[in-house]
Amino acid sequence: MSKVMAVFKRELGLYFRSPIAYGIAFALLFFIGVLFNAYISQANQQFPADSTYVPGLLTFLMFLVGPLLTMRLLAEERREGTLEVLMTLPMSEWHFIVGKFLAAWAYYTILLLITLVYHLILKQIGIPDDGAAFGAYLGAWLYGGAVLAVTMIWSAITEDQIVAAFLGAATVLVLYLAEIASTWVATQPGMSAASDFIREIGLQAHYGATLSRGIIRAEDIVYFILLMVGALFVTTRIVETRRWRA
Amino acid sequence: MIEVQNLTKRYGGFTAVDSISFEAHPGQVTGFLGPNGAGKTTTMRMLTGYMPPTSGKATVAGYDVFEQSMEVRKRIGYLLENVPLYRDMTPYSYLMYIAEIRGLDRRRQKVEEALDRVGMLGRANSQIRNLSKGMRQRVGIAQAILHNPDVLILDEPTIGLDPHQVLEVRDLVRELGRDHTLLFSTHILSEAEQVCDRVVIINHGHIIAQGTPAELRTELERGGRVLVRLHSPDGATQAVLDAIQAIPTVAAVEPSRDGVIATPINPEVDPRPDIARAVVQGGWDLIELRPLAVNLEEIFLELTRQSEAEETEGTASDAPDTLPEEEREEMA
Numbered sequence: 001m002s003k004v005m006a007v008f009k010r011e012l013g014l015y016f017r018s019p020i021a022y023g024i025a026f027a028l029l030f031f032i033g034v035l036f037n038a039y040i041s042q043a044n045q046q047f048p049a050d051s052t053y054v055p056g057l058l059t060f061l062m063f064l065v066g067p068l069l070t071m072r073l074l075a076e077e078r079r080e081g082t083l084e085v086l087m088t089l090p091m092s093e094w095h096f097i098v099g100k101f102l103a104a105w106a107y108y109t110i111l112l113l114i115t116l117v118y119h120l121i122l123k124q125i126g127i128p129d130d131g132a133a134f135g136a137y138l139g140a141w142l143y144g145g146a147v148l149a150v151t152m153i154w155s156a157i158t159e160d161q162i163v164a165a166f167l168g169a170a171t172v173l174v175l176y177l178a179e180i181a182s183t184w185v186a187t188q189p190g191m192s193a194a195s196d197f198i199r200e201i202g203l204q205a206h207y208g209a210t211l212s213r214g215i216i217r218a219e220d221i222v223y224f225i226l227l228m229v230g231a232l233f234v235t236t237r238i239v240e241t242r243r244w245r246a
Numbered sequence: 247m248i249e250v251q252n253l254t255k256r257y258g259g260f261t262a263v264d265s266i267s268f269e270a271h272p273g274q275v276t277g278f279l280g281p282n283g284a285g286k287t288t289t290m291r292m293l294t295g296y297m298p299p300t301s302g303k304a305t306v307a308g309y310d311v312f313e314q315s316m317e318v319r320k321r322i323g324y325l326l327e328n329v330p331l332y333r334d335m336t337p338y339s340y341l342m343y344i345a346e347i348r349g350l351d352r353r354r355q356k357v358e359e360a361l362d363r364v365g366m367l368g369r370a371n372s373q374i375r376n377l378s379k380g381m382r383q384r385v386g387i388a389q390a391i392l393h394n395p396d397v398l399i400l401d402e403p404t405i406g407l408d409p410h411q412v413l414e415v416r417d418l419v420r421e422l423g424r425d426h427t428l429l430f431s432t433h434i435l436s437e438a439e440q441v442c443d444r445v446v447i448i449n450h451g452h453i454i455a456q457g458t459p460a461e462l463r464t465e466l467e468r469g470g471r472v473l474v475r476l477h478s479p480d481g482a483t484q485a486v487l488d489a490i491q492a493i494p495t496v497a498a499v500e501p502s503r504d505g506v507i508a509t510p511i512n513p514e515v516d517p518r519p520d521i522a523r524a525v526v527q528g529g530w531d532l533i534e535l536r537p538l539a540v541n542l543e544e545i546f547l548e549l550t551r552q553s554e555a556e557e558t559e560g561t562a563s564d565a566p567d568t569l570p571e572e573e574r575e576e577m578a
Contacts, residue, residue, distance in 0.1 A: 006346035081330030088294040089347050090319040
């Protein structure tokens with residue numbers, strides 16, 4: 001555990017020393033701020049503002065933010081050769097990768113907590129639905145973790161951070177759009193089981209319809225946790241086999 | 247203590263390390279000598295648990311490098327060839343990070359001791375990106391000795407340093423060799439001769455000789471060839487060659503750049519007295535008469551030439567284009 005902590009602390013510190021991480025945070029928060037402003041001015045006149053708007057937006061933007069936050073994690077260590085140093089220390093790959101992942105997730109959590117300010121603004125001007133907001137924020141937190149874990153796989157596969165980011169974004173988009181694909185598949189004769197499967201694999205089926213409306217279901221939480229653990233396991237195996245074949 | 251038995255590493259069809267066996271003992275510096283791409287780094291990676299061997303067995307401090315990798319890693323200090331470090335850290339924070347991962351206690355004290363030992367205490371808080379190559383090398387060595395390991399493995403510790411830094415690192419290696427089992431690789435022959443208690447010469451994944459530098463020297467001297475140099479303006483004339491060839495203990499002669507190389511009829515016979523007598527009787531001035539292989543460089547060139555000749559006769563299957571990426575880099 002202390003090994004995970006050592007990796008976690010260094011990695012999280014790196015996010016706070018890296019101009020890129022600040023850039024991502026700035027762009028994300030700025031973008032959300034502008035959209036929130038536009039949304040709230042429109043909502044004010046026509047309909048009650050939705051307290052799940054901001055976390056929903058954040059989960060959508062994760063296809064960009066996730067890969068940018070994780071692309072460096074393993075690709076850089078491998079390119080610089082520092083991975084070989086760590087892999088000859090008495091530490092398992094699993095500890096190393098979990099430490100890195102937790103740092104990325106912690107950084108994302110901090111960004112998520114900053115966006116809570118919009119909920120406070122909503123509280124100032126009206127009576128937002130706190131329950132729905134809680135579910136949506138919890139969902140956005142798990143959703144973000146799952147996206148980070150999945151995009152981290154690409155950072156283990158390629159040494160090139162840009163390639164890792166692009167493939168990560170593509171993977172997350174596929175998972176994001178799975179629900180739309182499933183509705184198309186459902187129109188084909190005899191494909192309803194396949195359609196269900198595709199929908200359940202995707203991210204939106206476990207967020208858009210449930211958590212983002214404040215409906216907290218065990219199966220959705222299990223889905224996100226399984227996705228995280230599964231992706232971290234795959235990443236570990238990739239780092240191991242890379243090393244063995246190197 | 248490092249014991250290696252029939253260790254082999256294959257990448258696809260390419261054999262990088264082919265059934266090598268050697269030992270390295272505590273309190274000694276063992277030099278791992280070979281040209282680039284000979285399999286030195288691959289062997290070290292197997293010893294440090296970075297990659298598993300294809301076959302064979304290696305133990306470090308009594309633990310199997312594959313079966314008990316974590317135990318081995320606790321007892322080994324490893325300096326990688328181009329010393330990868332985190333450029334955004336300082337030597338102090340980097341070593342603290344390594345110490346934490348290693349799970350050491352009294353970390354601060356150990357980090358300071360290691361930095362002191364490599365003479366980097368004064369730059370402990372500079373960013374690594376601003377350090378010279380020699381200083382980074384020392385930070386790398388500090389990382390390797392941080393936990394006071396039984397076994398130290400240093401991969402080309404003097405590569406890319408200026409002559410002054412090379413001398414410093416060699417002194418450090420010698421000093422560390424006194425209280426550790428130290429294996430270090432180099433492709434510089436004079437370095438191995440100066441620093442090592444034992445030398446293992448590797449080429450194309452095979453060990454072609456091992457022993458103390460003195461043993462290697464006598465082994466090749468017993469091969470028996472001697473160099474004869476004469477003080478004559480036109481070098482080795484046919485008359486000289488004939489005169490030496492006529493000596494009963496000499497099997498063959500050949501002219502060389504420096505003089506004449508004479509091979510005795512068998513390695514146990516020393517033909518030098520007979521040659522001296524023949525030369526003097528012939529009226530020539532003898533200025534040098536010595537066994538041919540006297541330094542490690544000549545031994546090395548001789549041995550690698552021999553092993554190359556054997557390889558071209560035998561199965562020359564190791565086409566360079568089948569080399570994996572990293573080995574190709576090593577050869578470049």
